[in-house]
Amino acid sequence: MINYSISFDNPSNQYITVKINFTSTETEHEIQLPSWRPGRYELGNFAKNVKSFTIYENNRPLSFQKITKDRWKFTCSKNESISVEYKYYANELNAGSTFLSDNQLYVNPVNCCAYIHGKQNEPFTLLLDIPTNYQIACGLEKNKNTLSGNSFDELADSPLICSPTLKHNTYESNNTLFHIWFQGEVKPQWDKIITDFKKFTDKQIEKFGDFPVKEYHFLIQISPYRTYHGVEHKTSTVIHLGPSIDIFGDVYSDLLGVSSHELYHTWNVKSIRPIEMFPYDFTKENYSELGYLCEGVTTYMGDLMLLKSGVFTIEEYLKEMETQIQKHLDNEGRNNYSVANSSFDTWLDGYVPGAPGRKVSIYTEGCLLTFILDVKIIQNSNGKHSFDDVMRYLFVEFYKKNKGVSKEDYKNTVEKFAKEDLTEFWTKHIDGKVTFLPILEESFEKLGLKLVLNENNNLSSEKLGIKAVFNGTNQTIKVILTDSSAEKTGLSIEDEIVAINSFEVKNELDKWLNYFSNDKINLLIKRKGRFINLDLNHEGNISFVKSKILVNSTNNLLFKKWIS
Numbered sequence: 001m002i003n004y005s006i007s008f009d010n011p012s013n014q015y016i017t018v019k020i021n022f023t024s025t026e027t028e029h030e031i032q033l034p035s036w037r038p039g040r041y042e043l044g045n046f047a048k049n050v051k052s053f054t055i056y057e058n059n060r061p062l063s064f065q066k067i068t069k070d071r072w073k074f075t076c077s078k079n080e081s082i083s084v085e086y087k088y089y090a091n092e093l094n095a096g097s098t099f100l101s102d103n104q105l106y107v108n109p110v111n112c113c114a115y116i117h118g119k120q121n122e123p124f125t126l127l128l129d130i131p132t133n134y135q136i137a138c139g140l141e142k143n144k145n146t147l148s149g150n151s152f153d154e155l156a157d158s159p160l161i162c163s164p165t166l167k168h169n170t171y172e173s174n175n176t177l178f179h180i181w182f183q184g185e186v187k188p189q190w191d192k193i194i195t196d197f198k199k200f201t202d203k204q205i206e207k208f209g210d211f212p213v214k215e216y217h218f219l220i221q222i223s224p225y226r227t228y229h230g231v232e233h234k235t236s237t238v239i240h241l242g243p244s245i246d247i248f249g250d251v252y253s254d255l256l257g258v259s260s261h262e263l264y265h266t267w268n269v270k271s272i273r274p275i276e277m278f279p280y281d282f283t284k285e286n287y288s289e290l291g292y293l294c295e296g297v298t299t300y301m302g303d304l305m306l307l308k309s310g311v312f313t314i315e316e317y318l319k320e321m322e323t324q325i326q327k328h329l330d331n332e333g334r335n336n337y338s339v340a341n342s343s344f345d346t347w348l349d350g351y352v353p354g355a356p357g358r359k360v361s362i363y364t365e366g367c368l369l370t371f372i373l374d375v376k377i378i379q380n381s382n383g384k385h386s387f388d389d390v391m392r393y394l395f396v397e398f399y400k401k402n403k404g405v406s407k408e409d410y411k412n413t414v415e416k417f418a419k420e421d422l423t424e425f426w427t428k429h430i431d432g433k434v435t436f437l438p439i440l441e442e443s444f445e446k447l448g449l450k451l452v453l454n455e456n457n458n459l460s461s462e463k464l465g466i467k468a469v470f471n472g473t474n475q476t477i478k479v480i481l482t483d484s485s486a487e488k489t490g491l492s493i494e495d496e497i498v499a500i501n502s503f504e505v506k507n508e509l510d511k512w513l514n515y516f517s518n519d520k521i522n523l524l525i526k527r528k529g530r531f532i533n534l535d536l537n538h539e540g541n542i543s544f545v546k547s548k549i550l551v552n553s554t555n556n557l558l559f560k561k562w563i564s
């Protein structure tokens, strides 16, 4: 048994104290703090937040040695009481972090709880030393302020929020209790949210046959500022959303989208898992090319479940799909790197824009490829099967038989329901970088929908081939297309466009471009503190394309099967 405890003295310094007690079984032990967290496939290096690390044997300090950036080794006597203690700096608030404030203790144990090497499969308790008016929201078994579970993986996978201001409600689906917790400023419209959540939950469980856990918790952190992030766990999810004032208004479709996505992960990733992460190795990178299964399928299915369950109308659903297609079109990385390679490289730069045009998004490309495969399966089986059957098969034949999924297993399962050899499709579009735009257009047509690609009527996108954002003073260039007028003019990413023909642009780049559309244009650029004049070269023949999906006819078998 491993006994953890978390306490804090002064919330304003944002340090929590972590204590780990266990009985030594060897004369030498190693303590490891995870170097990454499942859901984010890059190193997190959480040990950078650890201060005052100490080890005691029967209250007597022991000497120890640090042997990697997040691993400690010490010698001791056998069968003695060992206590490991340290402080963890909890000042980051997102869906996968640990954060201490005047009104909450929010912990992702994978950030701040170390494990004893060789004892990952021992049961544990976690005592939370918190004020008496604090409630605890967490997926673990709970007895007063003590949580418990059976392995370090379970602890690492169980975020918790302790606060006197939690708002709570529940609903039931297929004999499973679902909890919704809100932390932060929000006025929950409970009837609305429970009706919608129950619909997509019912539909997801119907598609998989059963739910792999007994209870489930949506832990929703609301911030007054705009933010959007979700992290999956087996018995819970943490969602970080804002601003407070829009949660049940403009941001409500995001709340539904991210919640359905994270719930789908309970099966896909938390149960159906790439073989390379089965089990997770918290000490280093767990490379996998299957990001298009983990995140791609979940991105596609999460939204599709909202359509299938009637939470989203077809128009609302297609808006989300258009966003994915737009991201695909806007990223030239699709010509340079495959989705399989981009998945492998999440460990390198998967969560930042990075070098322009270098890579693609596993979410976007994976989503569109899954859509193509879904339509293929529905068509080839005359509406008898859909992608739901692929996922149910993986759930039953791999997760329930305690097996991880390899790339071959996944391809074979898709082929089984598509009744087609997909080797060429895989080689070209998953392991390769051949465009799948024509197949995407065909897939929409088969459903009675039409993908329309128009020239962008935004002048900076169309004439210059750039995307720029306003930094409060000037427009800053964030994307430049290859062979565009902007590139031929000599513009660079991060250039600020200060003036056009000597007139200050501020946030009106498109209007000034339009105003001078029949004149020669001279741009005043600010580049790393230096001002440069450039004459606009119009010879670029490339511009951003805008996507739109139209509904032609929904009265056909394939469409009906697709949304059922």
Ligand SMILES: [Zn+2]
Pocket: 232, 261, 265, 294, 295, 298
């Ligand atoms: Zn996800």
